[in-house]
Amino acid sequence: MTAACVRIESVTKRFSGHTAVNRLSMEIPGGGIFGLLGPNGAGKSTTIRLIMGILEPDEGKIVLFDSPRNSRALSQRIGYLPEERGLYKKMKVLDHLIFLGETKGIGRADARKRAQAWLERLGVSDWAQKKVEDLSKGMQQKVQFAGALLHEPELVILDEPFSGLDPVNAQVMKDIVVAIAAEGRTVLFSTHVMEQAERMCDRIAIIARGEMVVNGTVAQVKEDFGGRHVALGFTHDKARAANILADRALIARVDDYGASAELQMADGADPEQLLAALVREGVGLRRFEVVEPSLHAIFIAKVGAEAATAHAGVAA
CATH class of the missing domain: 3.40.50.300 (P-loop containing nucleotide triphosphate hydrolases)
Known part of the structure; x- marks a missing residue:
């Protein structure tokens, strides 16, 4: 490292x-x-x-x-x-950037050149002589x-x-x-x-x-998070999947987005079992894929929905 x-x-x-x-x-x-x-x-x-x-x-x-x-x-x-x-x-935008450059020890001419280059790169060069409040x-x-x-x-x-x-x-x-x-x-x-x-x-x-x-x-x-994870995308008849998604012998955790979902399979359960159950119930699928766990799923599992909301309004 x-x-x-x-x-x-x-x-x-x-x-x-x-x-x-x-x-x-x-x-x-x-x-x-x-x-x-x-x-x-x-x-x-x-x-x-x-x-x-x-x-x-x-x-x-x-x-x-x-x-x-x-x-x-x-x-x-x-x-x-x-x-x-x-x-x-x-302050004008260009003058502001020159000032910030000078506070970091850059000479004024060099700061101007760098500031103009950055404004161009970020697509705001036309606003160089405008006041910051106009942006x-x-x-x-x-x-x-x-x-x-x-x-x-x-x-x-x-x-x-x-x-x-x-x-x-x-x-x-x-x-x-x-x-x-x-x-x-x-x-x-x-x-x-x-x-x-x-x-x-x-x-x-x-x-x-x-x-x-x-x-x-x-x-x-x-x-380290482990487990087997499946990403689903629904085309129609998602309601038919309700009982399957609630079966904790098959699915340990569901992150439901409405038209899609990310699932963690229960210990010992196989994604093929899930697919067979969805097909049997006539659930319309546009996606069924065995995937890595997303950071979003790991975040929710590790931090928890309660912790994710407990600090609302508290300074970070």
Whole structure:
């Protein structure tokens, strides 16, 4: 494994009697994309703020780049997109990016050149001389994303980077994140959208109630979860499948999406038994496939529906 870019050792953080992060330990290796996953209120944003040095741990320690210096002293090596987007709304877009570049030690002329290149890459160059407040929220997010990358950081930390973006702009930013990782840089991003993490991440950690629940490569996490899983797509007559899907001697768990479902077979049950039962009942199928468990299914099984909703409204 590549040497750790970030090492978190038994870190705890409390706020007024609430433990947001509880004895958390993990390593983020250099290079690739690491997903920090969890329900709302799990402690994701608090963990990121601890890594950034915005908050100090009550217990434990965090080491970046194997350096004795703290994250603030290493800020020129880090790019950060916070969950709470924050730009100076009265500044012009280009001036804002130049300012952000200068705060990272880039000369003004170089910062201007880099800012113009990023605005072009993100498709907002026509807005360079507009005030930030004139941009849509999605465009403002792209500008702040550019500001986090302008100085070519070794470690890129993105807190819910795709939140609020339409599919086209989310794809643009996703492609850039993947390209950054391909260059050998490290990307840490937090999300509660499992599909994003499953498509993009090399490694993941799932936390709930501030504690580690799952940690490892995506392939390893799926292998460790085990079981046999089936993806179903229905064409019609799904109601005829109700009794079959409720048979716990055949199916251990059902993740029902309405027109489709992901199932975990019960111990000793065979997918062919399930298929035969569905055909016998006349259930219309457009898909029947034995699959790996999805991160979504693992997330629900490990975190639980109760934990996934218990922290609604609590700061992450």
